[in-house]
Amino acid sequence: TIAKYDNICKAIHLPVQSGSNHILELMNRKYTREYYMSRIEAIKTIIPDCAISTDLIAGFCSESEENHNDTLSLMEWAKFDFVFMFNYSERPNTAAAKKMKDDVPEEIKLKRLQQIIALQQKLSKESNIRDIGKTFKVLVESISRKSSEHMAGRNSQNKMVIFPKINNKPGDYVNVRITKCTAATLIGEIVE
Secondary structure: OOOOOOOOOOEEEOOOEOOOHHHHHHOOOOOOHHHHHHHHHHHHHHOOOOEEEEEEEEOOOOOOHHHHHHHHHHHHHHOOOEEEEEEOOOOOOOHHHHHOOOOOOHHHHHHHHHHHHHHHHHHHHHHHHOOOOOEEEEEEEEEOOOOOOEEEEEOOOOOEEEEEOOOOOOOOEEEEEEEEEOOOEEEEEEEO
């Protein structure tokens, strides 16, 4: 359906939580790393220009360095456009809190989270660099937070795009050719 219609954003959020089958099993997830990877492959085949985002948790109960490395390798393989990243913290009345020990030291959780963040910064920047030179239809959302002379909006892949303020207002669509980027933002110029 997403591939068929232009009025549906080409962005899918597919939470994985961990790249380790052992951790996924402990989390009571009903999928494996391999099944998750097959879903990513299907998305990339059916909607080649689709952005994919996910959720990752660092330091879940009993997570080993090998389990953590499985998550990093999944990130490298999938090349996520965005990731919502957290370190594990016990939540009252959850199965994990009732049945498992929160046994990964806080400093290890934070170290692993920083590794995930650093890798995702690199992957996001690489993804955005691939967009330089492309033109996107952008939904204007607001004046840019950093400059009242620029507007901000999102393209179909849910990427933030900054472009010069001309005669556009929130709710308008504009075509923007991307000329540069950061890890978080595409920057461009309006084209007809």
